[in-house]
Amino acid sequence: MNTESADLLLIKNCRLFDKECDILCSNGYIREMSQGINAKGATIIDASGLYAAPGIVDMHVHLRDPGQTYKEDILTGCAAAAAGGVTSIAAMPNTVPVCDNPEIIEYVKEKSKSTGVHVYPIAAVTKGQNGQELCDFESLKNAGAVAFSDDGKPVENAGLMLEAMKRAHKAGSIVISHCEDSSLAGGIINEGEASKKLNVKGIPNSAEAVQAAREAILSLTSGLPVHIAHVSAAETVEVIREAKKRGAKITAETCPHYICLDESKTLTRDADFRMNPPLRTKKDVEAVIKGLRDGTIDVIATDHAPHTSFEKSDFENAPNGVVGLETSLAVCITYLVKPGILTLKELFEKMSVNPAKILGIKAGTLAIGAKADVVLFDPEEKFLVLPIKLHSKSHNTPFKGMTLYGRVKYTISDGKVIYKA
Ligand SMILES: [Zn+2]
Ligand SMILES: [Zn+2]
Structure with missing residues (x-):
């Protein structure tokens, strides 16, 4: 065995957006990027015909561990x-127990070490996510938390939210807001045609937009940053656009399902189309896409939320959420890049560059000296989404049966291949 070659990886002939090049990785970092690189003893990947991009940074994932490891x-x-x-x-x-203390952060960091994927814990805003008492942000940040969120639940109390934004900022971090005014929400799908037809309680756009407006005003008046999770409603896009125009330090994300699916999917009474916020109308889908295009929405994240088939078998009582980690790139290539809404470069700003910046982590760039986190993919290769083929423990994908463009061929993290198709 050649020990010297163990940490030298040479990617040959890949396409880096508009140019061809080779990428040489050593000891986990990118050492050289140019044409015709030769490196003695390097492991070689022939990436002819493949595109290279910075490894995706998904800033909104539910790993269910600790506590609900039957889901994931x-x-x-x-x-x-x-x-x-x-x-x-x-x-x-929102694990069981909630990640509101350094021990759980330590557990997540430790257990993820062997996977090759960089896992950055987000800590809760309030103890037990009970919406009452703020966590110790300083010690959580020191333990490795990259942001604070009570995701799954809103922070109901505006004063508490503002105090959280202050403390997060002081700790060098941000709050991510799951916008949902509980007094307006409480349904299971979008409030509209589908909820009428199915005779079930709906969740109106206002439930999300009202709280996004609150966060926007808190950000404007305090000068502090806030990040809005999973934007689904046209009015929320408007609120964020206006707040940015006025100089608020507000950033926002949407998810792949909000750019290609609408409430009509729920008419099948299949709970794999139920998530929170819910699939909205075609008009909302268009507004979200417009928001991505004009920079109102900075990030695409999955809100990967695994639930078992058993839990998802009862349409009305199933928990909210869908899996998304394995399909996000392909959904975005199919629905944003193919129709010419975003270029591949712009897509990776939303999927890699911006989330890394917002979280303040060293990722999202393909440059000499940067971490060798690379995805190699074929944007032209089509595949059928089959739930059974997913690596996730849960198969609750709303993209099942869809044919998507954009197949991941290699995923490289710290200069090591962690996935090969
Ligand atoms: Zn949420
Ligand atoms: Zn979530």
Whole structure:
């Protein structure tokens, strides 16, 4: 065995957006990027015909570990990430117990070490996500938390939210807001045609937009940053656009399902089309896409939320959420790049560059000296989404049966191949 070659990886003939090049990785970093690189003893990947991009940074993932490992665990969640070209994930804290103390952060970091995927824990805003008492942000940040969120639940109290933004900022971090005004929400799908037809309680756009407006005003008046999770409604896009125009330090994400699916899917009474916020109308889909295009929405993240088939078998009582790590790149290539809404370069700004910047982590760039986190993919190769083929423990994908463009061929993290198709 040649020990020297163990940490030298040479990617030959890949396409880096508009140019061909080779990428040489050594000791986990990118050492050289140019044409015709030769490196003695290097492991070689022939990437002819493949595109290279910075490994995806998915800033909104539910790994379900600790506590609900029958849905997913850190190892299967990271395997799903690797299969989707994702090299960094931020893990939401609504586990059992809630990630509101340094011990759980330590557990997540430790268990994810062997996976090759960089897992960055997000800590809760309030203890037990009970919406009452703020966590100790300083010690959580020191333990490795990259952001704070009570995701799954809103922070109801505006004063508490503002205090959280202050403390997060002081700790050098941000709050991610799951916008949902509980007094307006409480339904199971979008409030509209579908909820009328199915005679079930709906969740109106206002439930999301009202709280996004609150966060926008808190950000404007305090000068502090806030990040809006999973934008689904046209009014929320408007609120964020206006707040940015006025100088608020507000950033926002949407998810692949909000750019290609609408409430009509729920008419099948299949709970794999139920998530929170819900699939909205075609008009909302158009507004979200417009928001991505004009820079109102900075990030595409999956809100990967695994649930078992058994849990998803009862349409009305099923928990909210869908898996997404393994299909996000392909959905975005199919629905954003193919129709000419975003270029591949712009797509990776939303999927890799911007989330890394917002979280303040070293990822999202393909440059000499940067971490060798790379996804190699074929944007022209089509595949059929088959739930059974997913690496995730749960198969609750709303993209099942769809034929998508954009197949991940290799995922490289720290200069090592962690997935090969
Ligand atoms: Zn949420
Ligand atoms: Zn979530």
